[in-house]
Amino acid sequence: MLFSALALAVLSVASQSAYAINFPYENIQLTEGDVANNSDIAFGTLPPIGNGRKCKTFPGDDNWPSDTRWRAFNASLGGALVKGIPPAAACYDGPYLNEGGCTTVRARQNSSRFASDDPTIPFGLWQLDNPCPVPAVGSLPPISACNLTSLPQYVVNVTTAKHVQLAVNFARNNNIRLTIKNTGHDFLGRNTGGGALQVWVHPLKTFEYIPSIQVGNYTGKAARVGAGIMTYEMFDLMAKYNITVPCAGGATVSSIGGWMQGGGFSILTSKIGLMSDQILSLEVVTADGKFVHADPFENAELFWALRGGGPSNYGIVTSALIKVHDAFSISTSSINFQTGQGTAASPQVSNETFWAGISIYFSHLVRITDARGIGWNYIRTAAPTANSSRTFTWISTVVLNDISAADAKAFVAPLIADLNAIGINLTNPEPTWFPTYAQQGFRPNPDESVSNGRFGSRLIPRKALVDPKSKDFLAATRAIRSFVEDGGYMWHSVDFTPTLEKAGYPGRIAAVNPHLRDAIMHSTGFDTASYGPETTIAQKIASHDRLNEYLDKLRVATPGSGAYMNEADPDEPNPQESFYGSNYAKLKAFKAETDPWGVFYAVTAVGSEDWVVEGTRGLTTQQGRLCRI
Numbered sequence: 118m119l120f121s122a123l124a125l126a127v128l129s130v131a132s133q134s135a136y137a138i139n140f141p142y143e144n145i146q147l148t149e150g151d152v153a154n155n156s157d158i159a160f161g162t163l164p165p166i167g168n169g170r171k172c173k174t175f176p177g178d179d180n181w182p183s184d185t186r187w188r189a190f191n192a193s194l195g196g197a198l199v200k201g202i203p204p205a206a207a208c209y210d211g212p213y214l215n216e217g218g219c220t221t222v223r224a225r226q227n228s229s230r231f232a233s234d235d236p237t238i239p240f241g242l243w244q245l246d247n248p249c250p251v252p253a254v255g256s257l258p259p260i261s262a263c264n265l266t267s268l269p270q271y272v273v274n275v276t277t278a279k280h281v282q283l284a285v286n287f288a289r290n291n292n293i294r295l296t297i298k299n300t301g302h303d304f305l306g307r308n309t310g311g312g313a314l315q316v317w318v319h320p321l322k323t324f325e326y327i328p329s330i331q332v333g334n335y336t337g338k339a340a341r342v343g344a345g346i347m348t349y350e351m352f353d354l355m356a357k358y359n360i361t362v363p364c365a366g367g368a369t370v371s372s373i374g375g376w377m378q379g380g381g382f383s384i385l386t387s388k389i390g391l392m393s394d395q396i397l398s399l400e401v402v403t404a405d406g407k408f409v410h411a412d413p414f415e416n417a418e419l420f421w422a423l424r425g426g427g428p429s430n431y432g433i434v435t436s437a438l439i440k441v442h443d444a445f446s447i448s449t450s451s452i453n454f455q456t457g458q459g460t461a462a463s464p465q466v467s468n469e470t471f472w473a474g475i476s477i478y479f480s481h482l483v484r485i486t487d488a489r490g491i492g493w494n495y496i497r498t499a500a501p502t503a504n505s506s507r508t509f510t511w512i513s514t515v516v517l518n519d520i521s522a523a524d525a526k527a528f529v530a531p532l533i534a535d536l537n538a539i540g541i542n543l544t545n546p547e548p549t550w551f552p553t554y555a556q557q558g559f560r561p562n563p564d565e566s567v568s569n570g571r572f573g574s575r576l577i578p579r580k581a582l583v584d585p586k587s588k589d590f591l592a593a594t595r596a597i598r599s600f601v602e603d604g605g606y607m608w609h610s611v612d613f614t615p616t617l618e619k620a621g622y623p624g625r626i627a628a629v630n631p632h633l634r635d636a637i638m639h640s641t642g643f644d645t646a647s648y649g650p651e652t653t654i655a656q657k658i659a660s661h662d663r664l665n666e667y668l669d670k671l672r673v674a675t676p677g678s679g680a681y682m683n684e685a686d687p688d689e690p691n692p693q694e695s696f697y698g699s700n701y702a703k704l705k706a707f708k709a710e711t712d713p714w715g716v717f718y719a720v721t722a723v724g725s726e727d728w729v730v731e732g733t734r735g736l737t738t739q740q741g742r743l744c745r746i
């Protein structure tokens with residue numbers, strides 16, 4: 118059962134010392150006695166002895182651990198070591214050939230749950246240079262065509278804190294690349310690497326509701342959340358306890374993994390801040406292999422860094438204590454229009470009216486987010502055909518919370534009136550109203566597809582959208598228009614204001630990207646080209662260059678802003694400034710001090726500029742050997 122640990126007694130604690138209580142799986146820890154006679158799994162000591170070697174040890178190297186030592190490592194793990202074999206290997210002629218397995222992978226290769234339930238593969242395979250593509254039906258390539266070296270070699274199937282500690286120690290002591298997979302959804306490839314030992318935290322599903330707790334200046338409801346809990350599971354828990362916890366838009370994103378550690382926006386962000394703002398304490402395995410507690414008073418700098426300063430960087434989180442809010446209602450109003458054949462709910466307008474309508478929507482974002490609501494929207498475009506010129510479609514939702522349907526409708530009315538005034542023939546839609554966030558987020562089938570494509574993003578600062586006549590407003594809207602109209606790409610934004618005021622205590626003091634704090638719009642531009650195995654490297658490079666040309670227009674239009682690290686291009690120019698802003702120097706110093714071994718590397722992560730993945734072919738990918746520059 119998923120939430121078997123719910124059988125735990127529900128705690129009601131009011132004293133500060135009580136919040137360091139672990140889940141049972143965290144009480145199983147690695148001891149000095151366990152490591153006494155085994156240098157493979159010894160703890161790290163600071164400062165480290167000698168300089169780190171230039172490159173991580175890669176499969177096939179002389180000093181790659183022997184099978185005997187891997188077996189001993191597996192024994193210390195109680196048998197939790199899994200060989201890193203991608204499911205598609207079942208479709209290749211060789212030791213993993215398996216007809217049933219191959220049928221499954223063919224049917225489910227684009228499923229988010231298939232990816233998150235597999236110990237080895239990340240969702241996006243271009244990040245590993247598409248090492249083991251699903252072969253065409255009827256073909257049976259040799260297993261040598263499935264490049265197993267490009268994937269993590271072994272995976273620790275984590276069910277205890279001790280498993281995580283053993284993995285960190287074994288990887289560090291043997292100079293092997295370490296990767297952390299939770300759901301595997303990361304778009305940048307921060308969750309995977311060729312030749313790595315992978316820590317798979319997905320099985321940590323425990324949840325505990327705490328009706329009342331005090332942590333520093335916070336007094337109220339809380340919950341303790343295991344690292345592997347995903348959005349759809351959290352919505353079920355919210356319904357069960359009649360509570361609210363922010364969640365990602367994707368049903369199978371993890372709650373306190375990469376999403377939280379990079380910030381984590383939701384439809385509640387303008388009301389209660391980011392996911393990283395909800396954290397009261399964290400249980401963490403650090404680069405030296407120690408299992409530690411971090412909160413505003415103990416390991417405060419680690420606590421600061423882990424909340425917004427980037428995942429896979431300072432430690433492996435096994436659980437978090439988070440704030441929990443009362444249940445409240447959610448109201449959504451859909452506002453759509455297009456230049457193609459219209460309908461009453463999505464009327465047809467001219468090109469110029471279309472773009473004017475979008476500017477009107479943008480001009481209402483300050484009002485919407487000041488009311489603690491958000492915008493969620495897409496501009497889609499269809500290429501010209503023999504019978505029709507290029508068409509554009511605007512699909513948007515205004516999401517308000519803690520409001521009646523009638524009040525929500527009245528709130529949206531001025532926006533509809535402004536759209537009507539320029540000739541967009543829309544009636545104010547009846548809001549779709551949910552009594553609780555749990556009901557709004559409930560997914561009977563949480564499976565969803567995530568593609569093997571690329572995109573880039575930019576944060577539009579709030580100040581740029583305050584005055585629709587300002588040059589900043591015009592520059593931002595012009596760049597977005599060009600991305601879609603000239604680039605022919607799809608564009609998407611989520612519009613919210615995660616200010617320090619919304620962050621509250623202890624969120625206000627965290628390593629969240631200051632550019633995100635100042636933003637009103639997370640603007641994302643999607644490539645239409647495939648980065649799959651059927652395209653050549655030259656095609657991939659050309660596609661990315663073209664995408665980047667249009668992303669640059671957004672960057673130029675918003676000088677001094679940055680991008681949201683969790684939904685971004687791994688080839689983002691100057692990722693240190695874009696993703697971390699003024700926190701970068703402090704984060705880098707903390708990282709250097711606590712992880713001089715470079716145990717935690719991830720593309721675009723703090724200190725990643727000191728490393729390079731060898732054997733990549735023109736784009737940032739993760740399949741090769743990791744080396745210091």
Ligand SMILES: Cc1cc2nc3c(=O)[nH]c(=O)nc-3n(C[C@H](O)[C@H](O)[C@H](O)COP(=O)(O)OP(=O)(O)OC[C@H]3O[C@@H](n4cnc5c(N)ncnc54)[C@H](O)[C@@H]3O)c2cc1C
Binds near residue numbers: 302308318429
């Ligand atoms: C369908 C979909 C919808 C999304 N919607 C949103 C959204 O609404 N809002 C938003 O902000 N983002 C959203 N995202 C982006 C999301 O924030 C990132 O994809 C994020 O990296 C996912 O984290 P994960 O832990 O689920 O995935 P993974 O790929 O498993 O991990 C991501 C990163 O976190 C690290 N990591 C994971 N767990 C831990 C841990 N316990 N300790 C230390 N490091 C860890 C990994 O090593 C990796 O670097 C969405 C993504 C998808 C695919």
Ligand SMILES: *[C@@H]1O[C@H](CO)[C@@H](O)[C@H](O)[C@H]1NC(C)=O
Binds near residue numbers: 150154
């Ligand atoms: C470690 O080795 C010493 C000496 O050989 C031995 O006395 C001790 O029992 C060993 N400890 C463990 C945990 O195996």
Ligand SMILES: *[C@@H]1O[C@H](CO)[C@@H](O)[C@H](O)[C@H]1NC(C)=O
Binds near residue numbers: 192
């Ligand atoms: C680890 O040990 C378990 C239990 O003995 C075994 O099932 C598993 O195959 C082993 N893993 C590897 C990679 O050999």
Ligand SMILES: *[C@@H]1O[C@H](CO)[C@@H](O)[C@H](O)[C@H]1NC(C)=O
Binds near residue numbers: 224225226227649
């Ligand atoms: C999965 O996606 C690939 C690439 O887009 C596509 O070719 C394939 O048909 C999809 N498979 C399924 C089962 O949807």
Ligand SMILES: *[C@@H]1O[C@H](CO)[C@@H](O)[C@H](O)[C@H]1NC(C)=O
Binds near residue numbers: 236320
């Ligand atoms: C991971 O471990 C759990 C618990 O021991 C087990 O049920 C599951 O089958 C394992 N998964 C894999 C992929 O080995």
Ligand SMILES: *[C@@H]1O[C@H](CO)[C@@H](O)[C@H](O)[C@H]1NC(C)=O
Binds near residue numbers: 333334413622
């Ligand atoms: C807690 O609140 C008090 C009173 O507002 C304030 O003085 C103190 O600095 C706060 N503590 C923290 C850790 O924020």
Ligand SMILES: *[C@@H]1O[C@H](CO)[C@@H](O)[C@H](O)[C@H]1NC(C)=O
Binds near residue numbers: 359443
């Ligand atoms: C859920 O919580 C809300 C807000 O506290 C409250 O108004 C409502 O009555 C509760 N519902 C149930 C079924 O307990």
Ligand SMILES: *[C@@H]1O[C@H](CO)[C@@H](O)[C@H](O)[C@H]1NC(C)=O
Binds near residue numbers: 460461542
């Ligand atoms: C506006 O739309 C309504 C409903 O679709 C339609 O009845 C009406 O004729 C339209 N008005 C104009 C001016 O197009």
Ligand SMILES: *[C@@H]1O[C@H](CO)[C@@H](O)[C@H](O)[C@H]1NC(C)=O
Binds near residue numbers: 503504
């Ligand atoms: C496009 O026009 C051609 C010629 O008039 C016609 O045969 C075809 O059916 C049209 N296609 C569509 C999608 O309308």
Ligand SMILES: *[C@@H]1O[C@H](CO)[C@@H](O)[C@H](O)[C@H]1NC(C)=O
Binds near residue numbers: 468507602
């Ligand atoms: C609308 O703009 C697109 C892109 O610039 C152009 O291809 C199309 O012809 C225009 N449509 C009309 C009806 O003018």
Ligand SMILES: *[C@@H]1O[C@H](CO)[C@@H](O)[C@H](O)[C@H]1NC(C)=O
Binds near residue numbers: 261264311732741742
């Ligand atoms: C397999 O991947 C590794 C690591 O990326 C690379 O060094 C090797 O050349 C690849 N082998 C083949 C046959 O492509």
